[in-house]
Amino acid sequence: MCAPFGAILHRTRQSINTVSIRNIQDRVRTILCKNGFLEPYGFPLMANTHGTTIPYKLFKPTDLSYFNSYVKAYLRGKGIPDMTEALRKKFYEGIMEIFSNAATHSETKMGIHACGQLFPKKDRLEFSISDLGIGIRMSILQMGDIDFTAAKAIQWAIAGRNTTRRGATPGGSGLKILREFVKKNNGRIQIVSDKGYWELNRGEERLKTLEHPFPGTVVNLEFNTADPKSYRLASEAQAQDIP
Amino acid sequence: MNDPVTIKVSEIIGSTDLIAAEDGQMVYELITKAFRNGRRVNLSFQNVDYMISAFLHPAIGQLYGGKFDEEFILSHLEYSDITEDDKKTLERVIRDAKAYFKDPKRAEAARNRMLGQESD
Numbered sequence: 001m002c003a004p005f006g007a008i009l010h011r012t013r014q015s016i017n018t019v020s021i022r023n024i025q026d027r028v029r030t031i032l033c034k035n036g037f038l039e040p041y042g043f044p045l046m047a048n049t050h051g052t053t054i055p056y057k058l059f060k061p062t063d064l065s066y067f068n069s070y071v072k073a074y075l076r077g078k079g080i081p082d083m084t085e086a087l088r089k090k091f092y093e094g095i096m097e098i099f100s101n102a103a104t105h106s107e108t109k110m111g112i113h114a115c116g117q118l119f120p121k122k123d124r125l126e127f128s129i130s131d132l133g134i135g136i137r138m139s140i141l142q143m144g145d146i147d148f149t150a151a152k153a154i155q156w157a158i159a160g161r162n163t164t165r166r167g168a169t170p171g172g173s174g175l176k177i178l179r180e181f182v183k184k185n186n187g188r189i190q191i192v193s194d195k196g197y198w199e200l201n202r203g204e205e206r207l208k209t210l211e212h213p214f215p216g217t218v219v220n221l222e223f224n225t226a227d228p229k230s231y232r233l234a235s236e237a238q239a240q241d242i243p
Numbered sequence: 244m245n246d247p248v249t250i251k252v253s254e255i256i257g258s259t260d261l262i263a264a265e266d267g268q269m270v271y272e273l274i275t276k277a278f279r280n281g282r283r284v285n286l287s288f289q290n291v292d293y294m295i296s297a298f299l300h301p302a303i304g305q306l307y308g309g310k311f312d313e314e315f316i317l318s319h320l321e322y323s324d325i326t327e328d329d330k331k332t333l334e335r336v337i338r339d340a341k342a343y344f345k346d347p348k349r350a351e352a353a354r355n356r357m358l359g360q361e362s363d
Contacts, residue, residue: 064262064263064297065262065263068260068262086328089292089293089328090328092260092292092293093293093294093295093332096260096262096293096295096297097295097296097297100262100295100296100297104297174295174296174297176335176339177296177332177335180331180335
């Protein structure tokens with residue numbers, strides 16, 4: 001959850017405030033020093049000895065290639081024994097879909113914040129991406145579609161054939177692809193946007209309205225790294241095979 | 244019918260990761276150029292590590308925008324070296340593209356809004 005927290009602190013600092021962090025539990029401080037979150041606040045960067053940390057970083061919406069290199073650099077060869085090649089690929093795709101979604105739709109002026117952590121004993125890999133943009137509800141509203149509540153707007157964006165894409169090129173499939181995959185992987189997605197909260201957890205979906213809004217969108221992904229599913233190479237696929 | 248022209252996507256864009264919309268647009272232009280010349284296209288995903296919808300929509304989804312009818316696309320485009328998982332992603336993108344272009348009024352309104360915003 002460093003990504004949304006970092007986004008909020010970034011916004012606070014951008015408004016000419018000074019932020020200092022105090023009284024952190026030792027265990028939490030160690031993790032936040034390893035992932036670089038505390039570095040701007042005067043704490044030393046600690047070595048990522050077990051290779052389980054994907055550092056906290058701030059990206060511009062145009063940093064797609066840089067973000068791609070970052071994800072690959074911090075996952076490849078990091079000793080994730082239970083994660084199959086197929087899952088690694090799907091994990092990359094999922095994260096790239098979220099980043100691309102934030103870069104395309106959020107209109108964020110304060111960047112895209114990302115962070116991740118592997119939990120080898122729990123067979124779980126978590127990754128979080130957060131922006132301080134207009135949120136999903138406003139994105140749909142600006143397209144002249146429907147004025148949903150913030151929670152319903154998230155549900156609308158991840159279901160069916162809805163899209164908030166602008167212009168002549170279609171789009172808006174990213175979250176749906178991710179949802180379909182995470183359901184099979186028995187993982188979890190949490191999305192917070194404005195006052196909306198939507199969750200898919202081990203196949204069960206939940207929707208609710210939060211008491212206080214988040215000033216943008218957060219997507220938190222949890223993958224089951226022990227998923228043994230594998231893909232096979234189709235020798236040849238004709239266009240006729242694809243509806 | 245003549246042999247298809249093979250477009251190796253990873254070689255064209257110089258990367259094994261199909262993530263950028265601009266790269267998708269480049270592939271779209273190559274496909275449509277071949278179509279206009281009456282050629283069939285074999286789109287090869289050899290050596291592709293992963294692909295996302297931000298690339299696939301401009302590259303392939305855009306083909307369903309009305310310049311070519313579906314029957315033409317079916318008879319002129321084939322995919323090779325594609326995994327089952329990637330095929331599912333591609334299917335989703337094509338389904339969404341067809342739904343998007345099925346409602347031209349909405350698509351047109353979106354385009355007009357965009358043009359209006361640009362001229363402000």
